[in-house]
Amino acid sequence: MKGWGCKIALFLLLLCTFRAQATHIVGGEMTYTYLGSNNYDITLVIYEDCKNGQPQAIQQDTPAYMSVYQLHTMILVGQDLNIPLDASMSGMVPVNFNNACVSNVPSVCLLRKTFHRVFNLPPNPYGYIISYQRCCRNAEISNIQDPGSNGSTYYCTIPPSSTAANNNSAVFNNFPPQIICLNNPLSYDNSATDPDGDSLSYGFINACVGASPDSVKPVPFPPDFNVWPYYDTVQYIVPAFSAIHPFPGSPIIQINPVTGLITGTPNRIGRFLVTVCCYEWRHGVLINRIFREFQFVVTDCSKVVVASIPQLSTDVNTYVVECKTYTVSFVNESTGGFAYHWDFGVPGHPEDTSTDFQPTFTYPDTGTFVVKLVVNPRSTCPDSISRFVKIYPYFQTSYTDSGIQCPGSPVYFTDHSSATIKPITSWTWNFGDGSTSSTQSPEHTYTFGGTYNVMLISQNIKNCIDTAVHQLIVENFKPFAGNDTVIVKGESIEFNAQGGTQYTWSPTNNLSEANVNNPIGFYPDTGSYTYYVHVVSAYGCQGYDTIKVLVVNQASFYLPTAFSPNGDGLNDIFKPLAVGYRSLDYFRIYDRWGEQVYFSRNIWEGWDGTYNHKQAEMGTYYWQISFVDRFGKQSYLKGDVTLVR
Secondary structure, eight states, X not given: OHHHHHHHHHHHHHHGGGGGGOOOEXXXXXXXXXXXXXXEEEEEEEEEETTTSOHHHHHTTOSXXXXXXXXXXXXXXXXXXXXXXXXXXXXXXXXXXXXXXXXXXXXXXXXXXXXXXXXXXXXXXXXEEEEEEEOOBOTTBSSBSSGGGOOEEEEEEEOOHHHHTTOOOXXXXXXXOSOEETTSOEEEEOOEEOTTOOXXXXXXXXXXXXXXXXXXXXXXXXXXXTSTTSSXXXXXXXXXXXXXXXXXXXXXXXXXXXTOEEEEOBOSOEEEEEEEEEEXXXXXXXXXXXXXXXEEEEEOOOBSSBOOOXXXXXXXXXXXXXXXXXXXXXXXXXXXXXXXXXXXXXXXXXXXXXXXXXXXXXXXXXXXXXXXXXXXXXXXXXXXXXXXXXXXXXXXXXXXXXXXXSTTSEEEEEXXXXXXXXXXXXXXXXOXXXXXXXXXXXXXXXXXXXXXXXXXXXXXXXXXXXXXXXEEEEOOOOOBOOOOEEEETTEXXXXXXXXXXXXXXXXXXXXXXXXXXXOEEEXXXXXXXXXXXXXXXXXXXXXXXXXXXXXXXXOEEEOOSEEOOSSSSSSOXXXXXXXXXXXXXXXXXXXXXXXXEEEESOTTOOBOSEETTEEOOSEEEEEEEEEEETTSOEEEEEEEEEEOO
């Protein structure tokens, strides 16, 4: 073995000069064929990224190194460090992608290299393992850690003679796909054929590491027969990825264990490492395993033709849940089409089709149907889409309300929603004043009068949803007895209560009537009187208000000596309170320089402390009042007031 050791040292010395450049391996596999007389033809296939990979690394893949170890003992029984390329089985792997149907086909380049070596391997009770190692993988891989510095190990095992003498390995049937479109259903046949007729099954497994940037093309070192898959495995980026979930999809990416068919719809762009193991069974006993490692490139394809039916329902992949009728009008959002074929999914009804762009179809019964649209059928670039259509008429939301529609009084809402398919599962009320409820038949009290849009949304077990909206008028009920007043004894006043249609006064002392809104009150002597009026509105709202009447001996003007117009609502207006006078001629106010700052003929108005739309200065102001008394005599009053803030 000394000669082999010198050759190994020489090769390692040469390879260290480009160890940092060898990022190009896309995948590989190793199989074997029994030739007779204990001779086995070992076939190694590696796949290289000839677009992004380093040219020097690709060139250095030839020749290949192989080592043969006896399993369990790990004794080196064979080796070849100069296995030439089989040019007849090598070359560019076809893209197998329909360029006519995608407007942005990505540029890819995949090179397949095949190496053969025949080893004479006499029967033994342990079997053999033949290994190949290389660094490094394509650095753009998305699902493993540090891919550009991770090498690969490809190997095959020959079972012991006692288990399966003169066995042939299974061989994969198809090349791995180079391009997969994002959000497009994937269906890749990764099956194999076994020359011996053994049964095969399939599954995703961990990829193995081997070579490294410090030893990019080593002589394959012994495996660890105590674990499987015999060599250390790559570290996946968890929790997003693992060997059995190599890249995301909806539906998830999975492999059929019986057929080897890989299916799913990828929903993330990237380059993903995938390793498939093929298990070989004979008479129900596992006798051998081979594996293939490759990369799926998921890209955002801009398809020339896109079939599209919108999803108008919140149900998964559902065009519509129709709960009013059996007739559905379909919306077509497809692009790039010139012909259309709709199948509305009614079992046993072959006539349930249409070639209209946006057809209308009446379903014969309730149920869930799968409608399928094919755009440009039987053409070079067709596309299709399927969605659910759920037919569950009839469903209708309705309600009534009852109760006195007055502020502070409860209003009772009663649900009358109806559904052919029960039960009704939810009710959402919006009372129009910011309040809501999920009770089937709630009650609600409004604080203020007004017009409110009351909305009920109900839903049944089939996700039928309907809405009912009605206006509710709550009376703006405000019983009012009138303003407190002061009169001179011997005079009368006419009350003027408001806010309703029925009025009842109490007590009835000095009143002409008790059941009208405007009774006459006559007061022959001084005193203070408080009256309550009970008011009933046309809607039946009821309430009370009070009024005070103060009876004095003689006519008087009452004016404060100061006021503070600061907007606090207290003593903001300076005005006279007149009792027992026929009319007011004018009310004037002057500043200390004699300039008039206020004038009015309305006794109920007053000065707000402004002049020429600006706040008047603090200080003393002078007022004059001209009036006609109860006997018709013209008189004057004057005084001063202090403005403070």
